[in-house]
Amino acid sequence: MPDSEDHPWKRQALLGCLAELESNSSHPIAKAIIMFCKSHDTISVKTKKIEEIPGKGMKGSFNIPSSDHPVEMIVGNETLMKDHVLSLNKEAAETLDSWKDQAKSVVLTAIRTAAPGHGSIFPKTMSRLFSLAAKPPLDGSTLEETRRLQWKVSTAEEFIVKNSILGIRKAIFQFLGFSHLSGGRLPLRGGLAKGAYEEWDEVLGQLAYEESKL
Known part of the structure; x- marks a missing residue:
């Protein structure tokens, strides 16, 4: 967790989100996390929303x-992290493996800004x-994948700029169920x-198609 006083996500705020999130959980470990x-x-x-x-x-x-924007937090097992395309660095992964070898229960958490943008459309x-x-x-093969994804993202960016839409989240929700209904903007003209x-x-x-493969 960040300890810097000028970090937008203060440690106290992160713990506040975590406690609030786990207060809605039915998992027995949730009580320990809240404590x-x-x-x-x-x-x-x-x-704003909990599921x-x-x-x-x-x-x-x-x-x-x-934070000027809402934040989104997930807390749970490794499968949940993988579902959100999140990975641990080497040091954290080794610590996690060590805890599991000791038969300890492990809970992972991640947080991000939920600002409107491409990350909320195709995270x-x-x-x-x-x-x-x-x-x-x-x-x-990695270079080929990078170029393919960059091309598709840039195509979406071109459309958004061309139509003066800086976050067409309502349409996204209607088409594919991505992101949230709140916060979208209509064309400027x-x-x-x-x-x-x-x-x-x-x-x-x-x-x-790309999202479904990840």
């Missing part, structure tokens, strides 16, 4: 005082791109041009 959070200083957070993911963990979104694709970019040099939705449908289809 841990309450034994430290926490900041009150406002819950339990059977067999995996919890997911929620919160408003915190130190797995963007996470995969960032993951590839962090592992240079790229071999032939009237409606979309003729055929624009058909073009957007094709773009989303390309990205939906």
